[in-house]
Amino acid sequence: MPMTLAEKILARASGRVSVEPEEIVVANVDVALSHENADLVRKSFAEIGAAHVWDPSKIVIILDHRVPAESERTAETHKAIREFVAAQDIRNFYDVGRGGICHQVLAERGHVLPGMVVVGTDSHTTTHGAFGAFATGIGATEMAGVWTTGKLWFKVPATLRVEVEGSLGPWISAKDLILYVIGKLGSDGADYRAVEFDGPAIRNMSVASRMVLANLSMEMGAKVAFTPVDAAVLRYLSVRSGRDIVDSADYHADEGAKYEAVIRIDASVELNEPRIACPHSVDNVRPISELAGLPVNQAVLGSCTNGRLEDFEIAARILVGRTVHPRTRLIVIPASQEIYLEAMELGYIKAMVQAGAMVNPPGCGPCVGVHQGILAAGEICISTTNRNFIGRMGSKDSKVYLASPAVVAASAIAGCIAHPQVVVEEALACSA
Amino acid sequence: MLRIKGRVAAVLPDNIDTDIIYPGRYLNITDREKTPEHLFELSYPEIRETLHPGDLMVGGRNFGCGSSREQAAAAIKFAGAGAVIASSFARIFYRNAINLGLPLIIAPAATGRIQPGDELEIDLAAGQILNQTRNETYPAAKLDVRAIELLEAGGLIPYLKASHVQI
Ligand code: SF4
Numbered sequence: 217m218p219m220t221l222a223e224k225i226l227a228r229a230s231g232r233v234s235v236e237p238e239e240i241v242v243a244n245v246d247v248a249l250s251h252e253n254a255d256l257v258r259k260s261f262a263e264i265g266a267a268h269v270w271d272p273s274k275i276v277i278i279l280d281h282r283v284p285a286e287s288e289r290t291a292e293t294h295k296a297i298r299e300f301v302a303a304q305d306i307r308n309f310y311d312v313g314r315g316g317i318c319h320q321v322l323a324e325r326g327h328v329l330p331g332m333v334v335v336g337t338d339s340h341t342t343t344h345g346a347f348g349a350f351a352t353g354i355g356a357t358e359m360a361g362v363w364t365t366g367k368l369w370f371k372v373p374a375t376l377r378v379e380v381e382g383s384l385g386p387w388i389s390a391k392d393l394i395l396y397v398i399g400k401l402g403s404d405g406a407d408y409r410a411v412e413f414d415g416p417a418i419r420n421m422s423v424a425s426r427m428v429l430a431n432l433s434m435e436m437g438a439k440v441a442f443t444p445v446d447a448a449v450l451r452y453l454s455v456r457s458g459r460d461i462v463d464s465a466d467y468h469a470d471e472g473a474k475y476e477a478v479i480r481i482d483a484s485v486e487l488n489e490p491r492i493a494c495p496h497s498v499d500n501v502r503p504i505s506e507l508a509g510l511p512v513n514q515a516v517l518g519s520c521t522n523g524r525l526e527d528f529e530i531a532a533r534i535l536v537g538r539t540v541h542p543r544t545r546l547i548v549i550p551a552s553q554e555i556y557l558e559a560m561e562l563g564y565i566k567a568m569v570q571a572g573a574m575v576n577p578p579g580c581g582p583c584v585g586v587h588q589g590i591l592a593a594g595e596i597c598i599s600t601t602n603r604n605f606i607g608r609m610g611s612k613d614s615k616v617y618l619a620s621p622a623v624v625a626a627s628a629i630a631g632c633i634a635h636p637q638v639v640v641e642e643a644l645a646c647s648a
Numbered sequence: 649m650l651r652i653k654g655r656v657a658a659v660l661p662d663n664i665d666t667d668i669i670y671p672g673r674y675l676n677i678t679d680r681e682k683t684p685e686h687l688f689e690l691s692y693p694e695i696r697e698t699l700h701p702g703d704l705m706v707g708g709r710n711f712g713c714g715s716s717r718e719q720a721a722a723a724i725k726f727a728g729a730g731a732v733i734a735s736s737f738a739r740i741f742y743r744n745a746i747n748l749g750l751p752l753i754i755a756p757a758a759t760g761r762i763q764p765g766d767e768l769e770i771d772l773a774a775g776q777i778l779n780q781t782r783n784e785t786y787p788a789a790k791l792d793v794r795a796i797e798l799l800e801a802g803g804l805i806p807y808l809k810a811s812h813v814q815i
Contacts, residue, residue: 240792240794252675253675253678253717253718255678256718260805263805263809264808264809265809289676293676336716337716338715339714339715341716353716354716355716355718355743355744356718357718357744357747357748357803357804357805358743358744358747358804360804360805361808364808365808369794403710403713404663404709404710404713404736407738408739437710437713437738439739497665584675585667585671585672586672586673603667603715605665605667606667606690607667607668607671607691608667612691
């Protein structure tokens with residue numbers, strides 16, 4: 217029977233010929249990812265009582281949420297993790313200054329391949345669907361179970377297919393597209409489902425942009441989200457893994473696979489301007505024209521959604537030779553050490569610092585509201601991150617608007633939410 | 649475990665996210681027993697005062713959406729809640745709660761009717777909620793076998809200890 221990609225991967229990983237939605241399978245896990253919450257996993261693992269993890273080569277731990285340690289408590293957490301990885305011989309450990317945000321580093325260092333089952337103690341593990349992996353978030357106790365047995369049960373998800381025709385216009389990015397989709401489907405529109413993105417607009421995207429789609433699909437509840445495994449992805453993975461990754465039918469849905477629904481979007485027509493997710497939910501999406509002119513106190517460029525080289529490139533293009541507005545603070549966080557270095561060599565960092573940006577070390581930065589750019593009561597932030605929940609980035613009385621890197625850079629210059637086109641034409645149109 | 653009785657301590661709206669349940673700034677607290685100190689701290693701090701052991705909590709659609717933080721489920725469980733009833737739950741929160749031994753009940757027909765203070769009796773196996781205060785019954789989705797197994801064991805850790813690991 218023809219299967220979707222989610223069904224195919226789960227069938228293989230559970231030793232079955234075929235599976236159908238709603239069935240429960242026990243799958244072998246290929247990669248088990250954790251960050252600082254490896255400390256929670258470690259404690260649950262100790263309670264279970266196993267002496268050794270099932271396979272240290274399949275466990276990856278990357279410190280990113282609070283780097284470098286912002287408090288004594290975090291320092292103790294980091295220390296406990298270091299001791300644990302040494303004792304368990306977990307070699308894939310990326311300490312402070314060696315990696316960056318877990319999802320970026322996992323891909324960059326070649327840990328993910330198509331057809332794999334990847335679980336992570338982080339909800340945005342869906343990011344790795346951009347490489348054809350069945351990748352999803354789990355909790356810490358569940359991860360302790362994976363560390364013990366190497367297996368995890370899954371309910372086979374039904375699949376939604378999103379086909380995007382047309383092309384993305386100037387100043388329109390993958391971020392605008394996925395915000396548009398989330399606005400259409402709602403924050404639970406893909407709950408428990410797999411999502412397959414395809415169509416010309418997707419196939420023309422860079423690998424980094426596809427990661428944006430898979431990453432943010434979490435915000436409509438998706439269990440996993442795939443973009444096509446094509447030549448661009450195979451090339452990326454071959455370079456990253458140092459192996460020759462060749463195409464296989466295992467990495468694609470079968471012709472005639474059953475979808476719960478097919479959503480068709482014509483990007484050329486429907487996506488005529490950048491999109492912004494307004495407080496306090498990611499599905500509260502509006503076109504930028506409805507928000508232009510809203511003053512912002514802080515602008516944030518970074519995160520596992522938009523902290524990659526192409527994001528820095530477009531932001532630098534807008535920032536170079538300009539100055540961040542006096543009422544606005546611009547905080548920039550490369551997603552990894554590697555991106556930091558490249559952005560430096562290409563002059564992006566210099567352009568940003570000259571414009572008045574503050575560069576934070578690679579990691580999650582203020583995204584989860586613990587350090588490096590916390591908001592005060594009444595403050596407004598425009599950010600390339602992926603969540604705008606109440607109090608996410610600081611005070612419960614602050615507001616976070618989510619947007620593309622171009623819109624964030626343009627708004628930093630204007631001091632208010634601004635269309636990048638308006639800023640590069642220097643026709644700044646801010647009130648106050 | 650398959651029958652739960654309790655008083656409803658709080659009725660919450662749709663899309664209660666994990667940052668509302670347990671703010672990100674306290675994620676470096678890794679003692680599960682300490683998590684209730686920050687339960688609903690930003691938006692509903694009063695729940696901590698009114699929730700007594702065995703009380704029930706009711707939400708709307710997509711309860712527990714957002715991050716994978718287990719502390720969100722742990723804070724509700726260790727504050728003493730007997731179960732959470734909602735129209736739907738976000739996926740990771742659902743798994744976390746069951747893994748920690750906190751029953752979650754999906755009952756879209758019930759959530760609009762139940763008020764704070766109502767006394768409920770939940771029959772997990774039959775998939776039914778009896779509202780003793782209002783003398784109403786509502787259907788609830790039956791828990792799947794896997795979830796019942798885990799809840800009966802008291803969560804994933806005792807389950808794995810008992811069934812899987814030969815140490
Ligand atoms: S950047 Fe933000 S969303 Fe991404 S992993 Fe870090 S805290 Fe989570």
